Amino acid sequence: MNAKSDRIPADERRVQILDAAVEVFGRYGYAAATTDRVAKGAGISQPYVVRMFGTKEQLFIETLGHTLARLLRTFRAALAEADAEGLSAEARLGAAYLELVGDRGVLLTLLHGFMMGADPAIGPVARGGFFEVYRMLRQEAGFTPEQARSFLAEGMLINTLIGLDVRPTDDLATAELLACTFGDDVPESFERSIA
Amino acid sequence: MNAKSDRIPADERRVQILDAAVEVFGRYGYAAATTDRVAKGAGISQPYVVRMFGTKEQLFIETLGHTLARLLRTFRAALAEADAEGLSAEARLGAAYLELVGDRGVLLTLLHGFMMGADPAIGPVARGGFFEVYRMLRQEAGFTPEQARSFLAEGMLINTLIGLDVRPTDDLATAELLACTFGDDVPESFERSIA
């Protein structure tokens, strides 16, 4: 509104930029995403984005950390709930994953990061993040290796369906696979088309 | 060697370019891949690549078709073999998938394509390719929806492990997941580092 209110603390601006970055990196991937789109998403100028994070690469690395933290937070909350209500960790974590599907940016940003293992700077971060999830499943959720592998595999299939931008109405095979993957209630984010 | 022998038929050149493109798109993804790298891989000039395929986008679409055809060919050969030797289609297709892992470019190009569902030109091609595989599993391999979903999920996890550029020596969690995914013989392509 007024000119002065546009000046906000750096910490707060940082989070706004990271939130915008999750959307942009998720939609376009690392290479096709532009710092300008992130800036527009955060409502600031492109050079300011770069000023805050140094480089686009560094922004992506911090965005990966941001999304990973959110994933782990969601999973840990689900585990606590399963504990309190005596539900199985497996079922409760599956439901938690579906919550995350609602926000396409999170899972797609992670998957795009996972595809960059060959990148010297981003690869180690991506591997570290992936296996942090694996360790959480094994140690905190009490999964066996087979349970953890199966959980991750199902997750990657769901990520792929999001990345494909699959819609329930596409055709018979599509409807069948979506029904088989999600059961009765296909996440609503599959029904809207991308803005 | 001699100057004249460098002139080869367009059809043959096309295949050379597509083979180079599979490697490059697999390694860098669509956006970060350059027509110049593809050209160097095929041993020709960058403008000639563009000349042959019109645009980089069109090159990617044809590369997707090329890799998908190879995937389906491998699967169908495995099915024929399973038929002849009385093996289960599920086990034989799993083994066929592992053959494809040896050539990182194929599976990574496909996965990069699957991540581009939101792209107006590439999205429809990627979805079509993915569900062509699904239909093959259901109709030709005789999989139930659950078997097909599970097979695809395991495949996507393997693709992700390739994309992450995971190495067996990384740490305990890594070794455990690789052992759990591949059993005794982890594909050798996981042991070499990328060139």
Place this chain on the structure above:
DNA sequence: GTCTATATAGCGATAGAC
């Protein structure tokens, strides 16, 4: 804390010769 202006580099695509 934030912007405008701009330097700089890389890449896809075109023109045209051989």
Place this chain on the structure above:
DNA sequence: GTCTATCGCTATATAGAC
């Protein structure tokens, strides 16, 4: 069938003002 030369766009990053 293939190359060299080059245009023009886009995008990251820097400089410096407010």
